[in-house]
Amino acid sequence: MQIDTRNDALLIAGGSLVTGDGRSFFESASIRIRDGLIVEVTGGRQEPAEGESLLLSDGMLMMPGLINGHAHGTILGPSMPSGSAPLMPETVRWQRNRHLLSGTTSLINVCGLALEDERDGVLGPHAIDIRMSSALTPQSLRAADAIDGRGLSSRHRLARLEEIVGCGQCRVLGEAGGGQTLGGGAQDYHFIPDAIEAKTGQRIEAAMARRLKEQVLGRKLDGGSSADDEGLETLLKEAGLEAHLTTDALRQLLETCVLAPVRDALAGLAEIAAASATFGLPAIFHHALPTAAKLGELARRHPKARMIAAHANHPSFRVEEAVQAARDLKFLGVKIDVSTLDMIQTRFRNGPENFDSLIAAGLVDTISTDYAGGDWDPIASALHRIIARKMMDLPAAVALATGNPAGIFPELFGDRGLIMPQKRADILVCEKHNLSKVRHVFVAGRQVVKDGQLYDEG
Numbered sequence: 001m002q003i004d005t006r007n008d009a010l011l012i013a014g015g016s017l018v019t020g021d022g023r024s025f026f027e028s029a030s031i032r033i034r035d036g037l038i039v040e041v042t043g044g045r046q047e048p049a050e051g052e053s054l055l056l057s058d059g060m061l062m063m064p065g066l067i068n069g070h071a072h073g074t075i076l077g078p079s080m081p082s083g084s085a086p087l088m089p090e091t092v093r094w095q096r097n098r099h100l101l102s103g104t105t106s107l108i109n110v111c112g113l114a115l116e117d118e119r120d121g122v123l124g125p126h127a128i129d130i131r132m133s134s135a136l137t138p139q140s141l142r143a144a145d146a147i148d149g150r151g152l153s154s155r156h157r158l159a160r161l162e163e164i165v166g167c168g169q170c171r172v173l174g175e176a177g178g179g180q181t182l183g184g185g186a187q188d189y190h191f192i193p194d195a196i197e198a199k200t201g202q203r204i205e206a207a208m209a210r211r212l213k214e215q216v217l218g219r220k221l222d223g224g225s226s227a228d229d230e231g232l233e234t235l236l237k238e239a240g241l242e243a244h245l246t247t248d249a250l251r252q253l254l255e256t257c258v259l260a261p262v263r264d265a266l267a268g269l270a271e272i273a274a275a276s277a278t279f280g281l282p283a284i285f286h287h288a289l290p291t292a293a294k295l296g297e298l299a300r301r302h303p304k305a306r307m308i309a310a311h312a313n314h315p316s317f318r319v320e321e322a323v324q325a326a327r328d329l330k331f332l333g334v335k336i337d338v339s340t341l342d343m344i345q346t347r348f349r350n351g352p353e354n355f356d357s358l359i360a361a362g363l364v365d366t367i368s369t370d371y372a373g374g375d376w377d378p379i380a381s382a383l384h385r386i387i388a389r390k391m392m393d394l395p396a397a398v399a400l401a402t403g404n405p406a407g408i409f410p411e412l413f414g415d416r417g418l419i420m421p422q423k424r425a426d427i428l429v430c431e432k433h434n435l436s437k438v439r440h441v442f443v444a445g446r447q448v449v450k451d452g453q454l455y456d457e458g
């Protein structure tokens with residue numbers, strides 16, 4: 001039997017309400033929905049009108065569906081700024097559902113090199129409104145080819161950003177640069193271990209890959225190969241590689257693997273900043289220690305660019321560097337995004353220190369997940385962390401993933417992100433004392449998660 005999950009007329013009544021504007025909270029409220037839109041928001045628990053479905057939310061918290069401005073792995077087509085082969089459809093479906101079950105109803109997939117018609121493929125459309133950013137510029141494509149590019153065909157190589165923007169297929173640019181092309185996390189967990197394994201038959205952990213990388217190339221990847229042979233030999237021993245690699249061979253391997261795409265990727269950042277200013281579109285930039293100064297330079301050169309510095313809590317930063325970089329960029333009008341990565345619960349490779357410090361400093365505009373090798377923790381868990389630790393109040397924290405991203409990406413999400421009349425009825429109902437416990441999710445008034453279970457993913 002086909003379950004009818006559309007509610008042409010629905011009342012969600014009785015729960016507490018955070019509207020998403022950063023300030024408003026109601027102890028008890030009711031939301032009335034007609035044909036996918038919010039039509040009325042009132043205090044207290046209202047009675048259903050005739051023909052109206054009712055969901056009682058007493059004791060729970062209602063808020064807008066979350067908007068994730070920086071995710072990967074939710075589309076088919078070339079994956080990541082490295083233009084790598086597409087992920088398996090099963091993996092994409094799993095990632096999409098994981099986002100939905102954690103309360104996300106809108107998302108920007110920022111891999112950047114896939115074309116609009118590649119988004120769904122065999123999977124078909126998903127309940128989450130998945131938008132794609134584009135970074136199809138000549139230098140970004142060159143950077144992808146320098147590190148991988150196996151997912152790219154002549155269609156991608158011949159595509160031009162101005163045409164994609166011109167025909168209305170793309171309203172957001174980026175991700176300019178990426179962990180693969182700019183020596184970031186994907187180098188540590190993917191490309192460096194792969195290259196070392198190919199050469200020696202030994203596989204190393206991501207944390208060791210990062211230490212070797214920083215020891216040889218410097219933390220800013222500025223080629224400052226100041227590492228003395230002795231220090232490097234000690235590290236090689238610790239990694240169990242001393243019998244397989246000389247220090248010279250390691251230097252050469254890391255330079256080929258990490259630095260090869262960097263120059264093209266940096267040129268790609270400049271192309272995207274210029275395009276953002278020309279087209280008047282928001283643009284998402286990979287932000288990490290090696291590129292922080294470059295983003296500042298671009299923000300000064302292109303005052304009309306609408307720049308977003310992604311994952312400002314990137315693990316390449318020490319705490320004080322992350323805060324200073326974010327402060328400098330914010331002063332230049334750049335929006336500051338932080339990503340959950342795997343640092344809220346999973347703690348596989350990253351810790352929460354940079355995230356906490358940026359939140360405490362009041363510098364953060366939005367919270368996204370990024371990818372973290374597929375290990376990303378939910379945005380709702382990050383919100384719970386912020387609230388439980390009293391780093392921000394509830395309305396201000398919730399705005400980081402609702403009203404704020406809607407305001408930063410109005411061409412994508414101007415119709416949602418707030419609980420108020422005429423907005424799209426994307427609604428999340430969760431436990432009041434722990435936002436990460438998601439009970440119900442509605443997309444345009446249609447129930448897609450019920451009692452924490454997938455109800456209608458298509």
Ligand SMILES: [Zn+2]
Binds near residue numbers: 175177285286287310
């Ligand atoms: Zn990135």
